[in-house]
Amino acid sequence: MEQAALILIKPDGLKKSLTGNILTRLSETKLEIVAAKMARVSRQLAEEHYKHLKDKPFFPEIIRYIQGELHNRHKVLALIYWGEDAIAKCRELAGATNPEEAEPTSIRGSYGRITTAGVYENVIHVSSNIEEAEREIKLWFQPGEVIVNLYPTKEVVKKEVKAKEWT
Ligand code: UDP
Numbered sequence: 762m763e764q765a766a767l768i769l770i771k772p773d774g775l776k777k778s779l780t781g782n783i784l785t786r787l788s789e790t791k792l793e794i795v796a797a798k799m800a801r802v803s804r805q806l807a808e809e810h811y812k813h814l815k816d817k818p819f820f821p822e823i824i825r826y827i828q829g830e831l832h833n834r835h836k837v838l839a840l841i842y843w844g845e846d847a848i849a850k851c852r853e854l855a856g857a858t859n860p861e862e863a864e865p866t867s868i869r870g871s872y873g874r875i876t877t878a879g880v881y882e883n884v885i886h887v888s889s890n891i892e893e894a895e896r897e898i899k900l901w902f903q904p905g906e907v908i909v910n911l912y913p914t915k916e917v918v919k920k921e922v923k924a925k926e927w928t
């Protein structure tokens with residue numbers, strides 16, 4: 762089944778200069794990239810993204826992690842991969858959540874680490890199922906930033922919206 766997956770190259774992936782390597786690995790899937798951008802991660806976005814983990818003891822640390830506080834890189838590279846079994850294919854290449862348990866040749870197995878504070882710094886996020894992918898994609902991207910129509914949209918007329926333009 763054709764589906765979409767949200768991928769984030771997390772702040773440690775950016776700091777370790779792994780963007781090229783990770784994208785090369787993901788290109789093995791032959792999936793299509795239908796959106797990509799650098800994104801700042803507000804606390805609100807971070808907490809919404811990881812809301813299913815709100816009650817976990819490591820929640821405050823992973824919020825700091827995804828916001829870039831642990832690496833002094835306050836951004837992530839966000840992409841949407843689209844195609845046949847996109848989620849399973851990307852998760853397979855990413856490897857297990859715990860980088861020490863991940864297949865050594867997987868992205869997380871190759872580049873991840875566990876900090877002394879116990880955070881899994883695993884360089885990449887991949888949506889875990891179709892429902893989560895839709896929820897996450899709608900959180901990270903506006904419809905106009907995606908070059909295919911993934912989900913139903915509606916047209917709205919916006920008045921008096923402050924925006925920046927090139928001078
Ligand atoms: N995480 C962690 N310790 C844990 C579980 C998760 O540090 O025991 C971090 C890790 O960076 C992981 C993220 O929290 O990628 C989200 O956890 P999730 O269970 O959703 O794993 P994922 O879907 O990223 O494999």
Ligand code: MG
Pocket residue numbers: 887888889
């Ligand atoms: Mg997850």
